[in-house]
Amino acid sequence: MGMIENVRAQMMEAMKNRDKDRKDALSMLLSALKNKAIDKRSDLTQAEEFEVVKKEIKQTKETMELAPEERTDIRKACEIRLAVYQEFAPEEMSEEAIRAQVAEVLEALGLTEPSGKDKGKVMKELMPRVKGRADGSLVNKIVGEMLN
Numbered sequence: 001m002g003m004i005e006n007v008r009a010q011m012m013e014a015m016k017n018r019d020k021d022r023k024d025a026l027s028m029l030l031s032a033l034k035n036k037a038i039d040k041r042s043d044l045t046q047a048e049e050f051e052v053v054k055k056e057i058k059q060t061k062e063t064m065e066l067a068p069e070e071r072t073d074i075r076k077a078c079e080i081r082l083a084v085y086q087e088f089a090p091e092e093m094s095e096e097a098i099r100a101q102v103a104e105v106l107e108a109l110g111l112t113e114p115s116g117k118d119k120g121k122v123m124k125e126l127m128p129r130v131k132g133r134a135d136g137s138l139v140n141k142i143v144g145e146m147l148n
Contacts, residue, residue: 002043003033003049004037007026007029007033008030010022010026021077029052029056032055036052047131049088056081057089060082061082091133092133092134097134098130098138098142101126101129101130102142102143103146105125106122115147116144116148122143126143
């Protein structure tokens, strides 16, 4: 069962349980997935589905950060949405797993004493390996630490 069918089934379940907040979050996610499929004009791959979920999570976090402190209603809605979206998000790589991938890339590139100048080469090789499974800013930070 694809993610769209799974989200739709869970949305129906939330409607039966009269869980409006969960239903609304699932409805927004379903819309995003369907829109991506319409834009692509074919079914989404699992990687593309995860990409949509991660984009929705990122947008929701930004909304939460930009909401004024006194707007607790917006913040609460965002927290509920994030909790629902996390159920569909791919498993994130741990810091240790990212470090192991960086070490593999350094070995593959033959860099025994890497410097900051090698960061571009390392990132170019590393990002396709961790795409969708690791936060880009965390990967960038770890690569920076390991090259210095």
